[in-house]
Amino acid sequence: MIPLDIGAVLVVFVSVPLLITATLALYYNLRTIHHSARERESIYKCADCGHVYAFARNRPMDRCPRCGHLNEAVRT
Numbered sequence: 001m002i003p004l005d006i007g008a009v010l011v012v013f014v015s016v017p018l019l020i021t022a023t024l025a026l027y028y029n030l031r032t033i034h035h036s037a038r039e040r041e042s043i044y045k046c047a048d049c050g051h052v053y054a055f056a057r058n059r060p061m062d063r064c065p066r067c068g069h070l071n072e073a074v075r076t
């Protein structure tokens, strides 16, 4: 039987999932950085004045720049 040090086993069981998680987080962070600003824009259509506008912020609702009416995003 192979003698196993309990400390080494714990280090492997903690560090391997941590390394996998860190690698995946880095990969998804780099992927979202390379998305263009247009892909991150939300499009809104004002229910009050009909003005169509887009903001790069990811909010479910935003104010119309023309009249100030609060509108839901048509597409996020």
Ligand SMILES: [Zn+2]
Binding pocket: 046, 047, 048, 049, 050, 051, 064, 065, 066, 067, 068, 069
């Ligand atoms: Zn408006």
